[in-house]
Each structure stands twice: as structure tokens, then as C-alpha cells.
Amino acid sequence: MPFVGRERELRQLNDALLRPPVIVLIEGEAGVGKTRLLNELNGHPVLSGNCHPMRFPYGPIVEALRAARPPRGLNPVTGALRPLLPECAHLLPPAPPPLHNAQLERHRLFRGVLSLLDALRPITLVVEDVHWVDQDTRELLAFLARCLPESVNLVLTYRAEDLRHPVTELIAHLPPRIDHVELALPPLSPEETELLAKHLLPGSTDLWPLTGGLPLAIEELARMLAQGMEPGTPPALRDAVRLRLDALPPVARRIVQAAAMLEEPACARTLTTVAGMLPEQGERGLTEAIRRGLLREWTPGAYGLRQPLARQAVRESITPTIRRRLSRRIEAPAQPVGVLSPREEQVIGMAADGLTNKEIAESLFLSRRTVEVHVANALRKLGLTSRRQLTRTK
Helix, strand or coil: CCCCHHHHHHHHHHHCCCCCCEECCCCCCCCCCCHHHCCCCCCEEEEEEEECCCCCCCCCHHHHHHHCCCCCCHHHHHHHHHHCHHHHHCCCCCCCCCCCCHHHHHHHHHHHHHHHHHHHCEEEEECCCCHHCCCHHHHHEEEEHHHHHCCEEEEEEHHHHCCCCHHHHHHHCCHHHHHHEEEEEECCCCHHHHHHHHHCCCCCCCHHHHHHHCCCHHHHHHHHHHCCCCCCCCCHHHHHHHHHCCCCCCHHHHHHHHCCCCCCCCCCCHHHHHCCHHHHCCCCHHHHHHHHCCEEEEEEEEEECCCCCCHHHHHHHHHHHHHHHHHHHHHHCCCCCCCHHHHHHHHHHHCCCCCHHHHHHHCCCCCCCHHHHHHHHHHHHHCCHHHHHHHCCC
């Protein structure tokens, strides 16, 4: 996939790695391009390993170090790594005698990893998907973070919404000589999305409305269109969304389903009403859905799915019985809760005439975000949950 829209982050990453020892934390949702960013590194020797959902003990460290080619004259303590690294055991010193103490054996293993990294420098150890880190690797990373040798860097990638143990604990007690940098990768802008689409598809295709700028979604949707398929949810993205939906607590799943059935981002009260829950249940469900990264706050107080394709994937997963139940609640009249401002009346009137937010914004010389806020506020004040209900209020 072409490299688009990450030039600034790549410069920051390269600059940080030129000042070892440094720890770099790269955060971003699934499919946003964390691995793609790392693949663009030039001039930095890298050893890379991935954490796995099954959380194998020391899995990412073994994956990274088994590709190493250790030099001669290694510290004898690196022999403790022989059982973990059979691929290069012949290049390591003999295994030291057992200590018959689990804690001492563990400490010697940690020292062996540290010593091997020291012998391989300059080197950058990359551990991806730290939201799936196993307990053993987590403790090893905490040890390495406080003891990084000169000319050794540590790069960690993760999804904040899936992280049970914050990576910030790794940098809580760093010695002054070890710096750290935090990078957050947002979705691509509409302009960057258009540029990436031009690389992937002949002609001009606006993929922003469906993908929300998520690079993985752009790539998958472009592949479908190139094959002559109708625009829809790419299977890889659909399956990923459904797996995350299934992992939610029931109250959060119901809030996400309610948000998927609504055409516009909605306030907590509307989502709770459509989901058919008590206010305190709705609040818990909304908080968890946001924390898990399935919902986001699009405008102040208005929440919806992170990408339109994700919304479509959730809608497709809802059973007909639940879909009918949600639709009845959406169509049911609600109690109005406020008086429209003149601008809200103007915007909602144009929306009732069938104009899109983009068309309204262009007509009134407003930003699309401002129009979205006015529409969301007007729907709430009118006691409506969907733009489809606007024609009944004209």
C-alpha cells in the first residue's frame, strides 16, 4: 500500500531513534497504519516481534531475537537464552547451570536478553500489539525500559482501547538518561484519503464518507471496487468489527447496536432510549463502548460508530427481531426537550428538504462539523432520533 499522510509522524519517529536510548510508544486503532509506519524506517537496524491474542510467554521477544545473528565473544549470561532460541543456540555461550530458584532464573534470563541487545547495538527492538502482551513479556519490557544500553531503542505499538495494562507504567520510573516519545496515529484526512484512493484506484473515487479515513478500510474497499464489486463492508473489516462487538459486555453491545441503527450521531439519552435501557445502564454501556473504541464522540455530546463501514458491519450483524425492536423505538415519538435557535431552525429545515450536511454547509458558508452539531442539537430538542422523522415535523 502506498505511504500517504504519515510524513510528519515518520520524521518524528526517525528523529527520536537518532537519540538512543529512547522508548517510543505508537498508539492507534486497528488498521490505522502503525506497522506501515514502521516499515518505512530506513537506516535503523530493527528486530521486531508481535504479541499474540493467545499471549504466549515471551512470544514477541522470542520472535524478535530468533532473527538475530549474535557476534562472537558474548557475555556468558546470554547462554540462558538457549532454550528460548534454538534457531541460534549454536551461536550462544553454553547454558549456565540451573539455579533451582525461579526468581533467580527469571532475573538471569532478563539479563541475558539485555546483554544480547547490548551486543547487537545499534539496534531497535520493536514489540507490536502490546495490548495483547503476556505477563512474562510485560515484566521483561518493564525491566528493559529501565536498563536500556546505549544505542538500543525500544518501540511499542498498541491499541489504547484494548489495553488492559497501560504502557505508561513502562515509563513511570525511567532514569534521566532514557527519553521517551509518544506518537498517536489518527485516521487520514479527506485529502489524504483521496490521495491514497488515487494510488489504489483508476479515476477519482471519494472513499472518505464510507471509510472515515481508516487506511485498512480504504485499501479493502478500493480492492472491492477494482474487482467490480458494489461498495460494501470488506470482509476483513466486517469480521474484525463483529469480533470486537461480540467481546463487549451486553449493555455496551446494545448501545453500539442502537448507534448503528441511527442515521446520525446521537446523545447518550437517545442511545439509551433506542437501546431500551435504564439511564444508568446506558451510561455504563456508552462509557465501555467508547473505551473499547467502537464508538466515538463526533460532536460535543453526540456519539456514533467510528467509521460508516463499521456502522454497516454492526447493522448487518443485528438479528431481524432486535432490528425491528430498535426500529420501533426510533420511530416512536419522544418528548421535546428544548426550543430551536434560529440557526438550528434554518439548518433543520434544509435537512428536512433532503439536503446533506455537506450541501447545507456549502449553502450557509458553515463547516460540516458546525452543521453536524446543529442537526444533532435540533434532533435532540425536537425529541427525534433520526433525520427520517424530520418530514413529519415540517
